[in-house]
Amino acid sequence: MKPNLFIADYTYALPDERIARFPAGRRDQSKLLYYNKGVLHSHQFSELIDLLPDNALLCFNNTRVIPARLLFTKDTGALIEIFCLEPIDPSNYEQCFATTGSCVWKCTVGNLKRWKDDTPLQKNIGGDSILTAEIIAKYEDYLHINFKWTGGGSFARVMEAGGAIPIPPYLKREATGEDTLRYQTVYARHKGSVAAPTAGLHFTDDILNRLKDNKKITLTEVTLHVGAGTFRPVKTDTIAGHVMHSEPFSISRATLALLADHQGPVIAVGTTSARTLESLYYLGMQCIAGNKPEQVEQWEPYEQLRITNYESLDRRDQLSDKTTSSKDALIALINYLDNNQLDTLHAATQILIAPPYKFKLTNGLITNFHQPQSTLLLLIAAFIGDNWRRVYDYALANNYRFLSYGDSSLLIP
16 A cells, blocks of 8 residues: 655654755764664764674665766857756666667757757867757656767766766855865766766765774665666655656675575665665565566555566465575575576666565665755654654754755664
């Protein structure tokens, strides 16, 4: 059954001055709110290692934010902003960034009404290189735009030359050179996100090296490309009416095996890592049901899983989340990869995590402080229950900075 929560019950007063407009002077000098089984303490992020439980497995999202804002100026002087959301042709991110000559993206367009005649837009991206943008299809909320460019080079280089980092709209300012560096984790590797996995912005190379040297802590990575939908407000009175965005992710067989065998707590670095980890459980359930693990639907954790093949099941209720362990689900995914001679799982998730969701793989969460009435705040409420109010009241009372460039928390339910 879908959770029918009133979004108005998941709000708090966030003064405008508490929104961090710019990053802290140093990544690891941000504040860290430590919540452990109801007890609250204040620390600096540089103290994180001393607060992590023994034998913790930290899961990072190594996605990289792309310069997805492409600005064009028409002959009339009108400024048109094309925001690249995800590749269409080729649809694979790595192939699209490597392609030369042309590609097609799903985009939103700012000031679209000034692009009335749909004539191609052009801009110089350095030297003799010209980037052309042409609308090839229109939909209700987005367009398909064909990009062509001269001068050779990959589309990744085109974006670097002609694009800008898409910082969150609530910062209410234009991106600066500092954002190019700071709105990116130090471990970002795979291009594809239009928003940063902001919990990871606090990590430095020094902290990562200290974590790697700690015998009681294990590190692993997943890749989930964060979409613009992460900023989409909930506009319906109840969460049941909200449509969640879908995001692609990938995870290696080695990481699946590590998760399946790990005996200690799993700590997700950010809500994107948590959504990826939790999605694995339901993809594994799909495998056990005889289905191909491609997509986790928004309400899948709350509804009966559709089963297409019972031949391998002893009982119809074998797929209940009360009888299928997280290890069983992970082993099913590993077997799927092995049977298909794959070393990486590629899938997508639309999962919406809200009370009364029960977490399957995530035992701890490092995360920033999220907007009122957002799906991210619902995830926090599902993770630590009604104590989310205590956490946020404590942060407000102790001068914590909020949202993407704000301070952090380590939550152990």
